[in-house]
Amino acid sequence: MDEREFKRRTMQFGLDVIKLVGELPRSTAGIAIGRQLVRCGPSVGANYRAACRARSTADMVAKLGIVEEEADESAYWLEMIALADLLPRTRVEPCHKEASEILAMVVASRKTLKGH
Numbered sequence: 745m746d747e748r749e750f751k752r753r754t755m756q757f758g759l760d761v762i763k764l765v766g767e768l769p770r771s772t773a774g775i776a777i778g779r780q781l782v783r784c785g786p787s788v789g790a791n792y793r794a795a796c797r798a799r800s801t802a803d804m805v806a807k808l809g810i811v812e813e814e815a816d817e818s819a820y821w822l823e824m825i826a827l828a829d830l831l832p833r834t835r836v837e838p839c840h841k842e843a844s845e846i847l848a849m850v851v852a853s854r855k856t857l858k859g860h
Contacts, residue, residue: 745849747796754789754811757842761785761818764839767831774830781821784814785839788846805857812850819843 745753765782768774791810798804822840826833 750849751789751793751796753842754792754846757818757839757846758786758789760839760842764822764825764831764835767835768825769830771830773828777821777824777828777830781818781825784817784821785843788814788818788843792850801857805854808850808854808857812847812854815843815847815850819847 761781762785765778765785768778788811791807791814795804795807795811798807819840822836822843825831826836826840
């Protein structure tokens with residue numbers, strides 16, 4: 745997957761997260777978890793774009809580390825939504841799967857870059 749496609753994929757992930765958060769119940773838990781998820785989900789793409797503009801390999805590795813953290817945090821909150829039965833698991837699973845796939849790709853990229 746090239747840089748352009750991954751930018752598109754991470755942006756779509758952010759949009760999917762925003763839509764999912766909009767479906768959360770307006771309970772205390774729904775609002776609190778929604779706020780957390782709406783911060784980290786879209787920031788995956790924003791931080792990936794920043795990583796693409798890195799000035800050096802070390803800078804890119806560091807910025808991809810932020811992408812990794814945000815994708816992992818997104819996966820956490822998506823798991824929390826499913827476990828707390830705030831939304832049906834069938835609704836949460838596609839976003840969780842995408843967060844996990846993005847996370848795996850970023851981890852692999854960081855390992856490759858660290859090896860250079």
